[in-house]
Amino acid sequence: MRIITDIAEMQAAADEARLTGKRVGVVPTMGYLHEGHLNLLRTAREHARFVVLTAFVNPAQFAPNEDFEKYPRDFERDRALAEKAGTDVIFFPSREEMYPNGCETFVEVSHLSQVLEGEFRPTHFRGVTTIVAKLFNCTKPHVALFGQKDAQQAAMIRRMVKDLNFDIEIIVGPIVREADGLAMSSRNVYLSPGERKDALVLSQALHLAKDLISRGEKDTSAIRSAMFLLIAGKPTAAIDYVACVNPETFQTVKALHSGEPVLFLLAVRIGKTRLIDNEIIEVG
Amino acid sequence: MRIITDIAEMQAAADEARLTGKRVGVVPTMGYLHEGHLNLLRTAREHARFVVLTAFVNPAQFAPNEDFEKYPRDFERDRALAEKAGTDVIFFPSREEMYPNGCETFVEVSHLSQVLEGEFRPTHFRGVTTIVAKLFNCTKPHVALFGQKDAQQAAMIRRMVKDLNFDIEIIVGPIVREADGLAMSSRNVYLSPGERKDALVLSQALHLAKDLISRGEKDTSAIRSAMFLLIAGKPTAAIDYVACVNPETFQTVKALHSGEPVLFLLAVRIGKTRLIDNEIIEVG
Numbered sequence: 001m002r003i004i005t006d007i008a009e010m011q012a013a014a015d016e017a018r019l020t021g022k023r024v025g026v027v028p029t030m031g032y033l034h035e036g037h038l039n040l041l042r043t044a045r046e047h048a049r050f051v052v053l054t055a056f057v058n059p060a061q062f063a064p065n066e067d068f069e070k071y072p073r074d075f076e077r078d079r080a081l082a083e084k085a086g087t088d089v090i091f092f093p094s095r096e097e098m099y100p101n102g103c104e105t106f107v108e109v110s111h112l113s114q115v116l117e118g119e120f121r122p123t124h125f126r127g128v129t130t131i132v133a134k135l136f137n138c139t140k141p142h143v144a145l146f147g148q149k150d151a152q153q154a155a156m157i158r159r160m161v162k163d164l165n166f167d168i169e170i171i172v173g174p175i176v177r178e179a180d181g182l183a184m185s186s187r188n189v190y191l192s193p194g195e196r197k198d199a200l201v202l203s204q205a206l207h208l209a210k211d212l213i214s215r216g217e218k219d220t221s222a223i224r225s226a227m228f229l230l231i232a233g234k235p236t237a238a239i240d241y242v243a244c245v246n247p248e249t250f251q252t253v254k255a256l257h258s259g260e261p262v263l264f265l266l267a268v269r270i271g272k273t274r275l276i277d278n279e280i281i282e283v284g
Numbered sequence: 285m286r287i288i289t290d291i292a293e294m295q296a297a298a299d300e301a302r303l304t305g306k307r308v309g310v311v312p313t314m315g316y317l318h319e320g321h322l323n324l325l326r327t328a329r330e331h332a333r334f335v336v337l338t339a340f341v342n343p344a345q346f347a348p349n350e351d352f353e354k355y356p357r358d359f360e361r362d363r364a365l366a367e368k369a370g371t372d373v374i375f376f377p378s379r380e381e382m383y384p385n386g387c388e389t390f391v392e393v394s395h396l397s398q399v400l401e402g403e404f405r406p407t408h409f410r411g412v413t414t415i416v417a418k419l420f421n422c423t424k425p426h427v428a429l430f431g432q433k434d435a436q437q438a439a440m441i442r443r444m445v446k447d448l449n450f451d452i453e454i455i456v457g458p459i460v461r462e463a464d465g466l467a468m469s470s471r472n473v474y475l476s477p478g479e480r481k482d483a484l485v486l487s488q489a490l491h492l493a494k495d496l497i498s499r500g501e502k503d504t505s506a507i508r509s510a511m512f513l514l515i516a517g518k519p520t521a522a523i524d525y526v527a528c529v530n531p532e533t534f535q536t537v538k539a540l541h542s543g544e545p546v547l548f549l550l551a552v553r554i555g556k557t558r559l560i561d562n563e564i565i566e567v568g
Binding site for chain 1 (some may be wrong): 303388395396417443451
């Protein structure tokens with residue numbers, strides 16, 4: 001496994017892989033890998049002969065009041081895990097390599113970047129789509145893999161790829177959960193033992209939604225109210241949003257219709273840690 | 285020479301050229317070719333074994349009150365001229381092919397897109413950088429060529445390529461002029477015979493600037509005033525701007541310094557036709 005920190009060297013390695021007929025797959029991450037990332041790396045291996053993991057904590061997607069500085073980093077751990085998962089290259093550039101002259105050029109998806117996460121983190125998605133476009137140009141993949149955990153990000157990247165004609169197949173891997181249901185996230189390390197217990201309320205709320213729907217509830221306001229109440233029962237929890245949207249367009253869904261899948265999403269602060277979770281629910 | 289109208293087919297043709305070791309060169313245009321474009325095609329041929337001309341009148345870079353509908357188009361003429369200049373492929377997509385679902389994703393360069401042309405055409409450059417990013421992803425070039433006639437566009441594309449890490453060499457070809465000095469432009473066909481004469485005042489104003497500088501003038505306000513006066517003398521002329529800037533950053537230059545080249549730019553409406561011209565002037 002090669003570690004590459006230089007953009008030109010990464011581009012040359014991708015060119016060489018392509019010229020020798022290898023399909024190139026990339027898994028863009030901010031490092032501090034968990035089972036969700038490793039699952040994406042293994043899936044990448046099924047779709048590509050040359051698998052690149054990018055590990056870059058991207059300052060442009062953090063607001064000044066957010067956790068850029070304290071975001072967990074452990075490159076040696078990531079290196080060992082990535083190698084075991086069958087990675088060919090870790091692209092691990094410095095901040096100076098990625099933004100040598102600041103950032104004047106932005107890629108932005110209008111509607112999708114403004115709602116839900118976009119309301120609470122107004123410059124976040126602009127930072128995400130910009131860095132992903134940059135990483136695509138650095139790693140020149142045939143296929144790129146993202147996690148469903150960041151559902152809005154995945155939808156936005158699909159839209160960006162379509163709109164800007166990137167010749168890249170996008171695969172979205174499922175949310176990987178701890179045994180008790182908590183969605184895996186690099187940010188889970190921030191949780192105290194008490195908060196770790198309260199954090200279960202996110203997946204429990206999604207479970208409740210599924211349960212209500214299976215019992216015939218069609219009104220999403222009623223479902224969201226029930227989820228709200230459940231979450232509000234936890235003393236450390238503060239809700240940013242609980243939403244039900246069309247999984248592609250992210251337009252709000254008010255009434256459920258049989259055969260039309262919907263996406264429930266939530267963002268909840270547990271103490272000082274902001275967690276998100278979501279589930280696509282089939283309506284029977 | 286192949287005519288390709290389909291994005292996937294264009295991408296496959298570029299992939300095939302690359303896989304057979306050919307350097308790919310692209311000249312993005314809105315068609316209605318003139319000698320400036322043909323000169324870029326011939327230069328492309330010196331740098332690439334596989335030369336693609338893109339001909340697409342991009343609606344996203346025209347404001348509603350601008351000349352999108354009447355912009356001159358003549359594909360058969362373009363086809364003959366491009367073939368003679370040694371083009372391998374004309375990529376000639378429809379509006380529906382390039383924007384099948386409208387345009388939600390934009391690429392924008394902050395400072396450079398706001399000044400000069402950006403003040404008079406606020407959404408123009410966003411449309412330009414977005415379509416150029418799209419065309420890069422459709423044609424996958426090693427090298428792309430643009431004309432110095434659109435100096436601000438060229439500077440912006442250089443910046444976009446650097447910021448987004450497109451692995452593409454940018455070459456900017458010189459302004460090609462008619463025998464009497466008028467910069468070639470597809471829009472020159474709009475000019476009536478009387479306007480055609482008045483339009484000479486753009487290159488004459490640049491000539492005046494060069495002359496004043498060679499005679500030792502260092503104050504750009506004085507130079508711009510003289511240019512203004514000259515242009516204002518033409519009855520059909522209305523000035524949008526006359527500017528002197530750093531050729532890379534487009535920051536305004538007030539005092540000239542020996543050895544520091546500056547860029548003089550102007551935009552003048554001659555009757556209903558908006559013309560631009562510019563010149564990089566070495567300060568002796």
